[in-house]
Amino acid sequence: MLKYMSxxxxxxxxxxxxxxxxxxxxxxxxxxxxxxxxxxxxGVGRGERMNIEDDKVEIxxxxxxxxxxxxxxxxxxxxxxxxQKQDKEYCAPRAGHxxxxxxxxxxxxxxxxISERASARETVSRxxxxxxxxxxxxxxxxxxMSRIVSVFDESDDIKIEKLIKKTQxxxxxxxxxxxxKAQNMIAGVGSHVHYDRKLDYHISSxxxxxxxxxxxxxGIGKEYAGLLGSKAHDSIxxxxxxxxxxxxxxxxxxxxxxxxxxxxxxxxxxxxPTTKIPQNSINLKIGEVCVTEYVRSDxxxxxxCAVVCESALSIxxxxxxxxxxxGDTMNEVRERAFAKRRVKDEFFGK
Ligand code: EPS
Numbered sequence: 573m574l575k576y577m578s579x580x581x582x583x584x585x586x587x588x589x590x591x592x593x594x595x596x597x598x599x600x601x602x603x604x605x606x607x608x609x610x611x612x613x614x615g616v617g618r619g620e621r622m623n624i625e626d627d628k629v630e631i632x633x634x635x636x637x638x639x640x641x642x643x644x645x646x647x648x649x650x651x652x653x654x655x656q657k658q659d660k661e662y663c664a665p666r667a668g669h670x671x672x673x674x675x676x677x678x679x680x681x682x683x684x685x686i687s688e689r690a691s692a693r694e695t696v697s698r699x700x701x702x703x704x705x706x707x708x709x710x711x712x713x714x715x716x717m718s719r720i721v722s723v724f725d726e727s728d729d730i731k732i733e734k735l736i737k738k739t740q741x742x743x744x745x746x747x748x749x750x751x752x753k754a755q756n757m758i759a760g761v762g763s764h765v766h767y768d769r770k771l772d773y774h775i776s777s778x779x780x781x782x783x784x785x786x787x788x789x790x791g792i793g794k795e796y797a798g799l800l801g802s803k804a805h806d807s808i809x810x811x812x813x814x815x816x817x818x819x820x821x822x823x824x825x826x827x828x829x830x831x832x833x834x835x836x837x838x839x840x841x842x843x844x845p846t847t848k849i850p851q852n853s854i855n856l857k858i859g860e861v862c863v864t865e866y867v868r869s870d871x872x873x874x875x876x877c878a879v880v881c882e883s884a885l886s887i888x889x890x891x892x893x894x895x896x897x898x899g900d901t902m903n904e905v906r907e908r909a910f911a912k913r914r915v916k917d918e919f920f921g922k
Contacts, residue, residue: 615875702883743848770828791823
């Protein structure tokens with residue numbers, strides 16, 4: 573079973589990812605990981621921090637001569653903007669951020685340590701682990717990608733860019749909708765037998781845990797609610813002796829199990845709570861109303877979030893494929909994946 577843990581604070585020494593359960597013999601391509609980290613840093617609307625950082629992976633453990641050894645893989649990105657001491661007080665919580673809820677949880681009046689961990693800088697860890705998962709999926713010919721559907725009320729790329737730049741100048745922030753897809757998925761991953769073995773249970777819980785994500789939809793998602801049962805589902809047919817589906821409205825998962833179609837998911841990201849425009853708050857130390865103080869942030873992180881969501885989906889797919897197939901080495905996993913694919917491809921014989 574694959575296990576993933578993240579650690580690190582936004583302005584601490586760095587961000588870490590630990591992956592336990594990676595089969596032996598997976599090629600861990602450092603250039604690929606660094607390229608994914610670069611993709612996460614890019615995108616219009618990003619704040620000044622991205623001009624400071626140049627995220628690069630340090631492979632700490634679990635890799636020998638470029639290949640996974642079967643031991644836990646620890647990956648580190650060191651923060652350039654590492655600050656040892658904070659004299660400032662952080663007492664005016666931002667609505668929509670973890671500031672207030674975190675202070676109530678720990679009964680503290682300064683939210684510095686809360687926001688340090690809640691920060692979207694943590695998504696570096698998702699991309700570190702997600703890059704390894706993507707390399708694993710590529711070995712099984714599964715490709716994970718994403719696309720920006722919309723930002724605020726715009727869906728045209730050029731208009732989106734203009735809108736983000738204008739909003740950034742105005743001191744406000746934006747969210748949007750992202751579509752994520754896994755192509756050439758193996759059928760039969762996940763299970764209908766228990767809630768916590770359903771593939772969509774794992775995918776949705778990972779994606780909703782990405783900073784700012786407020787909804788996760790599979791296939792046509794909430795559009796289902798407005799359709800008749802006779803029109804809503806992807807009819808089952810046969811062509812040249814192979815099972816075919818007319819459409820993929822369900823997004824590749826039925827009954828918690830992958831059905832072999834592409835996995836298609838849409839997520840929405842809320843606008844970032846840190847705005848240059850001051851917002852109403854209260855000073856937690858003195859108990860009086862005040863306005864929020866601006867701290868450096870992004871105006872829009874939808875493009876970056878798309879890369880993070882690809883990573884989150886990849887981690888879950890790797891985890892659930894390994895749960896279904898098992899295997900100590902990549903050779904074993906490849907053989908079992910091939911055998912699993914044959915079930916659908918040769919369902920009615922060759
Ligand atoms: C981020 C790093 C952070 C923020 C942003 C994402 O750096 P800093 O706080 O030093 O500017 O730019 O985090 C948030 C949007 C947030 O809400 O915390 C990153 O590396 O992606």
